[in-house]
Amino acid sequence: xxxxxxxxxxxxxxxxxxxxxxxxxxxxxxxxxxxxxxxxxxxxxxxxxxxxxxxxxxxxxxxxxxxxxxxxxxxxxxxxxxxxxxxxxxxxxxxxxxxxxxxxxxxxxxxxxxxxxxxxxxxxxxxxxxxxxxxxxxxxxxxxxxxxxxxxxxxxxxxxxxxxxxxxxx
Amino acid sequence: xxxxxxxxxxxxxxxxxxxxxxxxxxxxxxxxxxxxxxxxxxxxxxxxxxxxxxxxxxxxxxxxxxxxxxxxxxxxxxxxxxxxxxxxxxxxxxxxxxxxxxxxxxxxxxxxxxxxxxxxxxxxxxxxxxxxxxxxxxxxxxxxxxxxxxxxxxxxxxxxxxxxxxxxxxxxxxxxxxxxxxxxxxxxxxxxxxxxxxxxxxxxxxxxxxxxxxxxxxxxxxxxxxxxxxxxxxxxxxxxxxxxxxxxx
Numbered sequence: 001x002x003x004x005x006x007x008x009x010x011x012x013x014x015x016x017x018x019x020x021x022x023x024x025x026x027x028x029x030x031x032x033x034x035x036x037x038x039x040x041x042x043x044x045x046x047x048x049x050x051x052x053x054x055x056x057x058x059x060x061x062x063x064x065x066x067x068x069x070x071x072x073x074x075x076x077x078x079x080x081x082x083x084x085x086x087x088x089x090x091x092x093x094x095x096x097x098x099x100x101x102x103x104x105x106x107x108x109x110x111x112x113x114x115x116x117x118x119x120x121x122x123x124x125x126x127x128x129x130x131x132x133x134x135x136x137x138x139x140x141x142x143x144x145x146x147x148x149x150x151x152x153x154x155x156x157x158x159x160x161x162x163x164x165x166x167x168x169x170x
Numbered sequence: 171x172x173x174x175x176x177x178x179x180x181x182x183x184x185x186x187x188x189x190x191x192x193x194x195x196x197x198x199x200x201x202x203x204x205x206x207x208x209x210x211x212x213x214x215x216x217x218x219x220x221x222x223x224x225x226x227x228x229x230x231x232x233x234x235x236x237x238x239x240x241x242x243x244x245x246x247x248x249x250x251x252x253x254x255x256x257x258x259x260x261x262x263x264x265x266x267x268x269x270x271x272x273x274x275x276x277x278x279x280x281x282x283x284x285x286x287x288x289x290x291x292x293x294x295x296x297x298x299x300x301x302x303x304x305x306x307x308x309x310x311x312x313x314x315x316x317x318x319x320x321x322x323x324x325x326x327x328x329x330x331x332x333x334x335x336x337x338x339x340x341x342x343x344x345x346x347x348x349x350x351x352x353x354x355x356x357x358x359x360x361x362x363x364x365x366x367x368x369x370x371x372x373x374x375x376x377x378x379x380x381x382x383x384x385x386x387x388x389x390x391x392x393x394x395x396x397x398x399x400x401x402x403x404x405x406x407x408x409x410x411x412x413x414x415x416x417x418x419x
Binding site: 001002003004005007008009010011012013014015016017019020022023024026027028030031032033034035036038039 | 259
C-alpha cells in the first residue's frame with residue numbers, strides 16, 4: 001500500500017502539525033470566541049425571555065390573588081358597615097321611641113297635674129264665695145253679726161259636710 | 171487504461187524541501203492540508219464575523235457545527251470539557267473537511283494516510299495521558315482498575331485494561347485511515363470497471379460509483395464524528411477519572 005511508504009512520513013507529520021496548529025490558532029483567535037459567544041448570547045436571551053415571562057406570570061398571579069383578597073376584604077368591610085348602620089338605625093329608632101314615649105308621659109303628667117291644680121283652685125274659689133254668700137244670708141236672717149271667725153267656722157263645717165256628701169255620692 | 175485502485179493513494183514530491191536533513195517536501199497531501207486549513211478558516215472566520223443575532227446561511231451552518239461539537243463535549247466530558255472546545259472543534263473540522271475534499275475527483279484524501287491519522291490519534295491520546303497525570307498525579311493509574319473490581323481480579327484486570335488503553339490510539343488511527351482507504355478503493359475499483367466496461371456495460375458500475383460517492387459523503391461525516399467523540403471520551407476519562415474527580419461536571 002502506498003500509505004506505508006515511510007519516505008513521505010516526515011513531510012506529512014511536519015505539515016500536518018503545522019497546518020493543524022495554524023488552523024487551531026486562527027479559529028481559536030478569530031472564529032470560536034465570537035461563535036460561542038453568539039450562541040451563549042442567544043441562549044441567554046432566550047432563557048432571559050423565558051425567565052421574564054415566568055416572572056411576569058407569577059407576578060400577575062400574585063396581583064390577582066392580592067386583588068381577590070382585597071375584594072374579599074372590601075366586601076367583608078361593606079357587610080360589616082351595613083350591619084353596623086342597620087344596628088345604629090335600629091338603636092336610634094328605639095331611643096326615639098323611648099324618648100317620645102317618655103315625653104308623652106311627662107306632658108300627660110304635667111297636664112294632669114295642672115288640671116288638678118286648676119280644679120282645686122276652682123273648688124277653693126267656689127268654697128270661699130259660697131261661704132261669703134252664706135254669711136251674707138245668715139246675717140240677714142240672724143240680724144246680728146256674728147264674729148267673722150264664728151261665721152267662717154260655721155260655714156266651713158257646713159261645707160265640709162256638703163263636700164263629704166258630695167264625695168260619698170260620687 | 172488499467173490502473174491499480176491503490177494508485178489514488180500514491181504521493182509524489184512536487185517541490186522537494188529538505189532543510190537540515192529533514193524531508194518536508196511538498197506533495198499533494200500537503201497541498202490538500204493547506205486547502206483544508208484555508209477553507210475551514212475562511213468559512214468559520216467569515217461566519218464569525220457576521221455576528222448577527224438572527225444568523226444568515228453561513229453563520230447558521232457554522233453555529234450548527236459549533237453547537238454540534240459543544241453537544242458532543244457536554245455529553246462526554248460535561249461542562250468542564252468546554253475548556254477543550256477549540257481543540258476538539260478544530261480536530262473535527264480538519265478531519266471532516268479532509269474527508270470531504272478527498273471525495274472531489276482528482277483531489278487527495280489526507281486522512282487516508284495512516285501517518286496523518288496516527289499523528290492525530292497519538293496526539294489526542296498523549297494529551298489525555300498528560301492531562302490525566304497532571305490533574306490526578308499517580309492516582310491516574312487507577313484508570314487501569316475499573317471501579318468495583320475485586321482485589322483478586324487485579325492481576326487479570328490490569329493487563330486487560332492496559333491493552334485496551336494501548337488499543338485506543340491504534341484503533342483511533344486505523345479506523346479513520348481504513349474507512350477512508352476502503353471507500354476510495356471501492357470507488358477506484360468501480361470506476362475502473364466503468365472505464366474498462368465501455369459504453370455497453372460500463373454505465374452500471376458508473377452508476378454505482380455515483381451512489382458510492384454519496385455514501386462516502388455520509389461516511390466522511392460519520393468518521394469525523396466518531397473520531398471526535400472518541401477523542402472526547404478519552405480526554406474526558408483522563409479529566410474526570412471514573413467520574414469521581416472534582417472536575418466532573
